[in-house]
Amino acid sequence: MTIDTAKLRIELYPTDVLKTKADPVKPDAQVREVAMRMIELMQGAQGIGLAAPQVGLSWRLFVAHVPPDPDRDQDNEPNDNPSQLPISCDSPMVFVNPIITEFAGDLEPYDEGCLSLPGITGEVNRPSIVTMQATDLDGNEVTLKATGLLARCWQHEIDHLDGILILDKMTQMSRLKNRTRIKSMEKAAKR
Numbered sequence: 001m002t003i004d005t006a007k008l009r010i011e012l013y014p015t016d017v018l019k020t021k022a023d024p025v026k027p028d029a030q031v032r033e034v035a036m037r038m039i040e041l042m043q044g045a046q047g048i049g050l051a052a053p054q055v056g057l058s059w060r061l062f063v064a065h066v067p068p069d070p071d072r073d074q075d076n077e078p079n080d081n082p083s084q085l086p087i088s089c090d091s092p093m094v095f096v097n098p099i100i101t102e103f104a105g106d107l108e109p110y111d112e113g114c115l116s117l118p119g120i121t122g123e124v125n126r127p128s129i130v131t132m133q134a135t136d137l138d139g140n141e142v143t144l145k146a147t148g149l150l151a152r153c154w155q156h157e158i159d160h161l162d163g164i165l166i167l168d169k170m171t172q173m174s175r176l177k178n179r180t181r182i183k184s185m186e187k188a189a190k191r
């Protein structure tokens, strides 16, 4: 199967591929080309993460770019502490067949959005620290630990690979708040 990456677009809820558990993928030239296109789409939409099902491909792959938060007071960060976990990454990264191998820290609430759910944000509780195992585009295994927004982003993207959306995880209050918008997206898809 040859994929015309120029034709890839961000798929919107409630399309089926977003609700489908994705299959493992073997990185090759085409997978690399798709990943590069996904980074382009993610950046064009000002997102911090994008999973393959969001461009219509049922693959276990996601891209992420969580830049440092300029509003964070850098002076309060223990910069010279070698045990400090990464909370951001300086360049976009691609993760193939990722799995979370360890959850740690307290469950923390945060208002999440999703490029497949424009106009919707909802509060989702997630563990604050995760360890993820994946391969890169060359097939090299990587194990990374993250906290903060980066940890949250990874969990959100891996949920996509299992057909899970923030709609499935957000608090009851958030679900109520977004009820009208969700209904209108479902209606628009039927037209």
Ligand SMILES: [Zn+2]
Pocket: 113, 114, 115, 116, 156, 160
């Ligand atoms: Zn999403």
